[in-house]
Amino acid sequence: MKSIKITDLKETTSTIDYAKEHLLSSCKKDCLYAIRARYQTAGRGQRQASIWKSKMDDNLLLTFLFTLTPKINQNHLAQLLAASSLKVLRQLSQKIKFKWPNDLLIGEDKVAGFLGEIHENNALVSLGINIHSSPEHYKSTHLNKEIHPPITPDMLFEKIITQFNHDLSLYEKEGFKQYQELINKHLAFKNETKTVGNNSGIIDCINENGFLMMRNSENLLFEVRTS
Numbered sequence: 084m085k086s087i088k089i090t091d092l093k094e095t096t097s098t099i100d101y102a103k104e105h106l107l108s109s110c111k112k113d114c115l116y117a118i119r120a121r122y123q124t125a126g127r128g129q130r131q132a133s134i135w136k137s138k139m140d141d142n143l144l145l146t147f148l149f150t151l152t153p154k155i156n157q158n159h160l161a162q163l164l165a166a167s168s169l170k171v172l173r174q175l176s177q178k179i180k181f182k183w184p185n186d187l188l189i190g191e192d193k194v195a196g197f198l199g200e201i202h203e204n205n206a207l208v209s210l211g212i213n214i215h216s217s218p219e220h221y222k223s224t225h226l227n228k229e230i231h232p233p234i235t236p237d238m239l240f241e242k243i244i245t246q247f248n249h250d251l252s253l254y255e256k257e258g259f260k261q262y263q264e265l266i267n268k269h270l271a272f273k274n275e276t277k278t279v280g281n282n283s284g285i286i287d288c289i290n291e292n293g294f295l296m297m298r299n300s301e302n303l304l305f306e307v308r309t310s
Contacts (some may be wrong), residue, residue, distance in 0.1 A: 085114055085115040085251070087116075089117045092118070092121065103202070112150040115247075118146045128261050142214045143236040146209040146210075146246075147207070149205065154258070162210045163250060166246070167246040168243060171239065172177065172195070177232050180271040181269050181270055185272070187212075191218075193217075195212040196210070196215065198210075214226050259293070266289055270286065274287075287304060
């Protein structure tokens with residue numbers, strides 16, 4: 084596993100911006116950098132127009148930076164972190180499921196989101212986990228609304244880092260298959276008819292490349308690459 088280097092910020096625009104500005108150029112291949120913010124002024128969601136906001140110390144806001152290896156598939160980055168988070172969070176609630184391409188849900192409400200970016204030979208993978216509060220402008224919830232006793236971001240912080248470091252090392256050695264299986268086991272809306280982007284059909288699974296597989300009206304599988 085990699086050596087972990089933690090940056091814990093009281094406030095920043097976003098953890099991913101901080102990583103780009105202060106750490107990207109000096110990233111070492113044997114290190115996993117974890118950048119946490121207690122408060123973000125311009126955190127990003129999955130969609131470019133989406134802003135991830137929360138109060139000071141309300142939620143877990145975290146970016147990982149590490150050097151790419153030839154075995155890492157860019158499509159797997161956010162889903163690998165989602166799988167690590169899924170392992171940790173399902174210890175708190177068995178209701179948590181994965182929604183393709185990179186969200187975790189409780190019921191139909193979003194509780195966590197993930198992003199992945201590539202910059203030359205480095206990867207940036209970010210998460211936001213709603214713990215004390217959740218946005219009101221779309222369907223979302225937060226952990227402490229759903230579980231008891233309540234938890235804090237600090238209680239999840241080290242667990243997520245440790246789990247992701249372990250999973251990243253295992254992924255580089257053995258590939259995506261076990262994480263694909265974990266996600267498919269806990270895939271939201273499986274066997275339900277849904278519209279995903281411009282596609283309608285029955286949710287079936289994610290494939291080895293992290294894309295969604297759906298079934299059409301003739302029960303034939305087709306691949307969905309964008310949401």
